[in-house]
Amino acid sequence: MKDTADFVHWFRSAAPYIHGFRGKTFVIAFGGELVADGGFVQLAHDVNLLNSLGVRLVLIHGVRPQVEARLTENGTAIRYVNGLRVTDDAALACVKEAAGTVRVEIEALLSLGLANTPMAGADIRVASGNFVTAQPLGVRDGVDLLHTGEVRKIDAAAIRRRLDQHDIVLLSPIGYSPTGEIFNLSLEDVATQAAVELAADKLIFLIDTEGVPQDDADAESPKGLARPHLPDTERAIHNALTVNEARQVLEKAHALPEDITYYLPCAPSPPAPRASSGHTSSAATATAPCCQNCSPATAWAR
Numbered sequence: 001m002k003d004t005a006d007f008v009h010w011f012r013s014a015a016p017y018i019h020g021f022r023g024k025t026f027v028i029a030f031g032g033e034l035v036a037d038g039g040f041v042q043l044a045h046d047v048n049l050l051n052s053l054g055v056r057l058v059l060i061h062g063v064r065p066q067v068e069a070r071l072t073e074n075g076t077a078i079r080y081v082n083g084l085r086v087t088d089d090a091a092l093a094c095v096k097e098a099a100g101t102v103r104v105e106i107e108a109l110l111s112l113g114l115a116n117t118p119m120a121g122a123d124i125r126v127a128s129g130n131f132v133t134a135q136p137l138g139v140r141d142g143v144d145l146l147h148t149g150e151v152r153k154i155d156a157a158a159i160r161r162r163l164d165q166h167d168i169v170l171l172s173p174i175g176y177s178p179t180g181e182i183f184n185l186s187l188e189d190v191a192t193q194a195a196v197e198l199a200a201d202k203l204i205f206l207i208d209t210e211g212v213p214q215d216d217a218d219a220e221s222p223k224g225l226a227r228p229h230l231p232d233t234e235r236a237i238h239n240a241l242t243v244n245e246a247r248q249v250l251e252k253a254h255a256l257p258e259d260i261t262y263y264l265p266c267a268p269s270p271p272a273p274r275a276s277s278g279h280t281s282s283a284a285t286a287t288a289p290c291c292q293n294c295s296p297a298t299a300w301a302r
Contacts, residue, residue, distance in 0.1 A: 022054035025163065025198050029191035030206035031062040035102050043206070044109045045118040047168065052122070056163040058194055060171045061106060062187035062207075066098035067091070081140055087147035087184040095147075095184045099172040103128060106170060127162040127169050131155045132190060134175025134183040149175055149183025151190060154197040 028047075034040050051057055067085075071078050071094050079086040087095060107126045112119040134149040152175070159169050171194060173185045188205075195203040 018053055023056065024201040025056045025058065026050065026202040026204065027058045027060065027191055027195040027198065027200045028204045028206065029060040029187055031187065031208055032065045032102060033208050034206060035061065035105055036065050040106060040109055044112065047110065048119055048122045048124060051124060051168060058159065058169045058171065058198065058200070060173070060187060060191045060194065061102055062173060063095065063098040063102050066102055067094050070094040070098060081143045081145065084137065084140065084145060084148055084186070085184060086143060086145055092147040092182065092184060095174065096182065099174050103170060103172055110168065125167045127167040128171065130176050131159055131171060132175040132185070134177060134185055136183060147182065147184055149185055151175060151185060151193040154194050156197040159198060
């Protein structure tokens with residue numbers, strides 16, 4: 001009887017969260033390890049639960065272990081530059097094969113509907129497509145990254161239309177250029193850009209690290225950050241930040257684009273994001289020239 005009473009109390013206490021997150025957008029990114037190790041079955045149950053509660057879901061999957069397994073099988077060298085894969089033609093073929101296979105496996109697991117299981121009566125619909133436009137990263141540290149790219153644009157309007165139809169949107173770490181080229185993207189880049197463009201309420205990463213590794217130690221960094229050349233086992237990890245520490249991190253990363261710095265040398269830095277319980281606009285528009293060399297016509301907006 002006590003177990004039943006505890007369950008009823010717990011279930012009632014979940015009501016505010018159910019009401020609070022209904023209709024909200026969650027972007028959930030997970031590494032390819034979750035699929036390779038068979039852990040996506042449990043995640044599919046959680047995705048089904050969130051979907052049934054009215055949460056709008058965008059899933060982004062990784063493919064790194066699947067790609068590396070195929071490269072190793074083919075005897076192809078695996079090359080990285082500052083954590084970015086050098087994607088030549090052979091690697092790109094493996095990326096396309098791995099992304100297609102993983103996407104199909106995820107869609108199959110989200111299609112489960114066996115009786116007496118958490119997926120019974122789920123009726124989940126998954127939408128995927130060319131929602132991500134990409135561009136090449138080019139040469140970094142003297143190395144041409146070839147088919148490795150970065151997100152240029154997320155078709156947020158098209159994604160929202162699918163979410164409005166109660167579909168779950170599934171994005172792969174692959175992007176397409178207006179010229180028809182295919183680029184290998186990082187999971188983190190796709191997830192963060194999708195969250196920004198969709199103004200997501202939650203961005204969740206399910207990856208095989210304990211948290212975010214800290215950067216070089218300096219006076220501006222919270223808690224005195226560890227140096228990046230140390231092994232992962234010796235590097236400090238951010239599992240949580242206070243509001244002030246988070247603001248410090250955001251302020252350091254909130255640099256002006258190079259073109260603005262060049263053409264508007266007196267342009268003020270955009271204001272730091274403020275913590276708020278609701279949505280705030282990230283746009284800041286200059287309404288007056290910053291110096292005698294600038295005119296209102298060159299005022300910038302972000």
